[in-house]
Amino acid sequence: MTSTKSLQQWFRHTTTPFIANAPMFGSADYNLAAAVTKAGGLEATQLIKLNEQLGKARSELGSIPSLTSLPIGVGFITFNPTGFIQNAIPVLQSHRVAGIWLSFPKSDEDHLPIIAAIKKARAEGDWDVRVFVQVGTIQAARVAVQQGADVLVVQGSDAGGHQWAQGASLISLLPEVRDMLQEMGASDVALLGAGGIVDGRGCVAALGLGADGVVMGTRFLVTAECPAPFTFKQAILSGSDGGVSTVKSTRHDVFQSTDVFPRQYDGRAIIGLSYSESQLGASDEDVIQRYKEAMANGEDHRRTVWAGSSIGSIKELVSVSELIQGIQREVRSTLASLAQRMQ
Ligand SMILES: Cc1cc2nc3c(=O)[nH]c(=O)nc-3n(C[C@H](O)[C@H](O)[C@H](O)COP(=O)(O)O)c2cc1C
Incomplete structure (x- = not known):
């Protein structure tokens, strides 16, 4: 080449x-x-x-x-x-x-x-x-x-x-x-x-x-x-089976109120609390509210961890x-x- x-x-x-x-x-x-x-x-x-x-x-x-x-x-x-x-x-x-x-x-x-x-x-x-x-x-x-x-x-x-x-x-x-x-x-x-x-x-x-x-x-x-925050690094290090533990979706942005990308794009991230709760039936309004409250308290655990499907091979x-x-x-x-x- x-x-x-x-x-x-x-x-x-x-x-x-x-x-x-x-x-x-x-x-x-x-x-x-x-x-x-x-x-x-x-x-x-x-x-x-x-x-x-x-x-x-x-x-x-x-x-x-x-x-x-x-x-x-x-x-x-x-x-x-x-x-x-x-x-x-x-x-x-x-x-x-x-x-x-x-x-x-x-x-x-x-x-x-x-x-x-x-x-x-x-x-x-x-x-x-x-x-x-x-x-x-x-x-x-x-x-x-x-x-x-x-x-x-x-x-x-x-x-x-x-x-x-x-x-x-x-x-x-x-x-x-x-x-x-x-x-x-x-x-x-x-x-x-x-x-x-x-x-x-x-x-x-x-x-x-x-x-x-x-x-x-x-x-x-x-x-x-x-x-990146250490919690993001830990989430990736402890992740495996990325085809299952991450997902491509526009929802990650919705939950963080960052849904500004044109519709031909989505994003792959680790399935976190917001995504799981929404899948179990929580309304967008509730999930967004919980996200805002966590952020206001200085807590990272609801933030989207953008990551690819090969996380299982990242070991250290x-x-x-x-x-x-x-x-x-x-x-x-x-x-x-x-x-x-x-x-
Ligand atoms: C945390 C994170 C943030 C990203 N932000 C951008 C960005 O701002 N601009 C961009 O062109 N691509 C962005 N990307 C996508 C990368 O350009 C690239 O396509 C991707 O990381 C490659 O896949 P990999 O994460 O499996 O290595 C981002 C990717 C990650 C993981």
């Missing part, structure tokens, strides 16, 4: 296989971003206080000359893109971020002006930025390529967090997107697999299905550097560098043992 080379050329600090951390609203910050970058991966963090967090990321990474790209990516949820071009792009350009990650547009056309504006800024200024677009269907992948995405993040339905309500898992999705890229003559577009990858075995599977690298979200939640809390290096070692040993078994 030609684009494996491109990823390492575009993001020179990264090691092989390419591993990126997903942007995770509320659970990824400059500190996690810097840790992933230092370990040879790429973080696409969802930054709220953009300017401040990017400044902190640059100082955390130290010794990067001001005219050199900041080797992190920034994620944006784009279903309400008002002001993005005017407000966000100049800040991203001034910090020279290496990647901009776009997810969850309201309609197919929404990313077109954004990608065009980023590419215009890239062409005019000395800014080596790449556009990542997260897609969960073949149609979304085709549109993203036509609109000029540099990197497609192919998100399968095992993923934690928000995703296409109707979409396939990576085993169906990735090969079909890879073939589509070939048919479109777009083999310079890099492909990353996301959704249910938590270790070297998943990474090898994604590479075998046509990915040039992988993205992990849920696995990075259970790292020392991740700012580790540092980001241990995680990335361990996965890269496991990829090599898995490939070697597969090669041996094929002889």
